[in-house]
Amino acid sequence: MSRIGEGVLTGTVELSLVLDRYQQLMGLPINAFNGLNLPTEVPRFECSTIWRQSDRDYLATYIAVAEEMREQELGYHLSPKYIVDEEHDYGIPALLDRKHLIECGVKTTSTIEAGVALDLGPAFPSAADPPNDPVVVTVTTSVSTSEIVVFYPGEDVEIRPSKVSAFGGVATIEIPRARLVDNDYNDDREDPLDYYNNDYFLTTVDVKRVYTDTGSGISIVWSSEDRVLA
Numbered sequence: 001m002s003r004i005g006e007g008v009l010t011g012t013v014e015l016s017l018v019l020d021r022y023q024q025l026m027g028l029p030i031n032a033f034n035g036l037n038l039p040t041e042v043p044r045f046e047c048s049t050i051w052r053q054s055d056r057d058y059l060a061t062y063i064a065v066a067e068e069m070r071e072q073e074l075g076y077h078l079s080p081k082y083i084v085d086e087e088h089d090y091g092i093p094a095l096l097d098r099k100h101l102i103e104c105g106v107k108t109t110s111t112i113e114a115g116v117a118l119d120l121g122p123a124f125p126s127a128a129d130p131p132n133d134p135v136v137v138t139v140t141t142s143v144s145t146s147e148i149v150v151f152y153p154g155e156d157v158e159i160r161p162s163k164v165s166a167f168g169g170v171a172t173i174e175i176p177r178a179r180l181v182d183n184d185y186n187d188d189r190e191d192p193l194d195y196y197n198n199d200y201f202l203t204t205v206d207v208k209r210v211y212t213d214t215g216s217g218i219s220i221v222w223s224s225e226d227r228v229l230a
Contacts, residue, residue, distance in 0.1 A: 002034055002179065003157060004060045005053055013064050016079035020160045020179065022063065034178040035185070036200075037192035040127065052188040076100045082107040082212075105214035109138075112207045113139045115153060118180065120203075124229055125196045132187055133177040141171050143209045150175065151206040152183065167182060177201065178194055 002019035009015070023033045031038040032050045067078055068070060076098045116139060121132035141148070145166050150159040150173060163174040177195070180202045185193055193200045 002052075002056055002160075003152075003181075003183060005057045005186075006059055008057045009064055013068075014017065014081055015063055016067055016077070016081075017058065017063055018160065019060060019063075022059065030176055030194055031178045034181055034191050035189075036178055036181070036195045038195035050192040053186045054188050071098065103212060103214060104216075105212040106216045107151075108211055108213040110209045112141045112143070112148070112204045112209055115204045116207055117204055118202060120177070120198050120201055123198065125198065127196070130227060131196065131198065134174040135177055135180060137173040137175065137205065137207065139171050139173070139207045140169060141166075141207075141209070142169050143171075143211075145171060147209045148173065148210045149208050149210045151208060152205050153202065153204045155183075157183075171207075175205075180205075 002023065004019065013141065019033075021029075023030060027044050029038075029041045029044060032043075033056075035051055035053070037050055071077055077100065080102055082215075083096070083098075116137050118135050119132055120135060124131050125131035133183050137150070145164045148164050148171055150161055151157060152159060159175060159179055161173045161175045162171075165172050179202055181193065182202050185200050
């Protein structure tokens with residue numbers, strides 16, 4: 001997904017409205033939003049601004065503040081989130097801070113295939129000989145498509161596909177080219193990245209399974225006696 005700069009969101013802050021979804025909802029040109037210059041891309045309300053990394057970081061910060069205010073007002077999370085080591089005083093019933101428990105378990109990640117090669121299309125793409133967009137990745141797996149997540153290679157940073165489908169033990173993942181910009185080029189450069197230059201894009205991704213391991217269950221500790229009840 002559109003990447004947020006390291007350290008911009010502190011602690012355990014996790015956006016419910018990710019930047020890619022914001023771009024879709026607002027109808028912003030996907031390439032310009034990700035810092036790419038594609039001359040034929042239709043602007044939104046005649047706005048052809050090409051976003052810089054600091055622009056996306058500012059947006060992420062404001063979304064995080066707005067979501068926190070909204071969650072405080074509503075009393076629950078805007079989207080499913082994993083909560084770890086939440087402390088409460090004893091009471092019956094015992095209530096979570098934001099309530100609405102889906103299930104107990106541990107967020108678990110396992111690798112389906114690391115270093116999956118990306119076929120970006122022609123070596124020197126152009127308007128006459130365009131690149132692959134979306135870029136299509138296939139992996140052999142039998143896990144649910146809802147558990148398949150794409151990551152930057154060697155990092156715990158997600159890349160949001162536009163579509164994930166599965167048939168016969170093979171998952172097909174479609175990723176917009178704009179979401180595959182190499183992080184080395186996610187900056188505030190004055191000259192926008194050229195959509196047709198493959199040098200600016202990743203060549204591999206990691207595909208993983210992210211799921212809830214319910215086998216770990218839940219432990220309730222009676223603090224006064226320091227013993228586990230269940």
